Amino acid sequence: MISKFQEKQREKDCEFNQKRDFLRVVLDFLAPTSQSRKNEIRECLTLNDISFEQYHTKVELVCLVKRNTTEPVYEADELLKQNGHEALRLSPYHCDLNAIDLVWSLAKRKVATKNITLPAEDLEKLIKESFESITPQKWKKMTDHVIRIENKYIE
Template sequence: MNGKNFNKWLNEMLIPNLPPSSVVVVDNAPYHNLQEDKCPTQSTRKAEIQDWLQRHNIAFNQKMLKAELLDMCKRNKPEPVYILDSTLERHGHTCIRLPQYHAELNAIELIWALVKGKVSSENVTFKMTDVLKLTQNAIDNITTEEWKSCCRHVEQVEARFWRSDIALEEAIERIIIHVSDDEETDTASEVGEICSEEESTDTASETDTIM
């Protein structure tokens, strides 16, 4: 899968079959995150960087080096606008993105597990043509109740994460750090005294050893 194929599937297969005002949940696969008018990077040609700055009405000097132009881009970088989100919004739908590296919050991962289990239990020939048929049959036979069950499980995991975050925040709030505000405390003098005491102790120990 790549951005071009995903966009083709999105426009020709997914959107025409979505009920009105649908919510599409996506993970952080690279082809889900293609940006509109992406901010230039180190690999962007200098002329393209200048074009980007002009499109965003950011003034620059034509004599600036590429590194200086990139620094201006970085300092004026807008919030990313994803092609997927914009495409769905134009058709009246909403896109929700999962947190990175949290597959357990994606209900379809559980559906894939069900599909794989069904295919595995019925695959007796180990021929690719038969596996494809079994896979399509397993997908077609996923029930509404199975989907609801997977979604309920994800909601329980999400609730557990929220409880953990709240408990952690409350625990941190209870931590009290005492900072001395005694103006008469001379840290440098104290350090010097400690060092002197340590040196005296070391000298005494060395003397005892020699004796």
């Protein structure tokens, strides 16, 4: 069930998520957080028929929102589910478990060593060259490294 508040927030939330992570397009709304104004939190609670007292602090109101909010549903997840698949996520707090972060770090290092006040056109070329220089063998080596780290965490 989508409330009026949720409808109003949906567009803003989708835009925010697309900026943060283009794969995470939210079908449902993102609930107000401690960063939201107290009146916005109250409006959300009221529109969703969740009772609260006017004297409740912002922290208490956010707790009420959290208790009454389900996990967001992402468009990509729904598409995968419709086709018999399930999305697996990398931990947001363990970049050491993400081979792409290692590749990105390597590419940035290559650009940084050669970039001494280059014009934008040359910089773009340098970025492309740095990614093209990462061979499948280097990528596999980084993936193997991540697997070793995963195994250490599992032990």
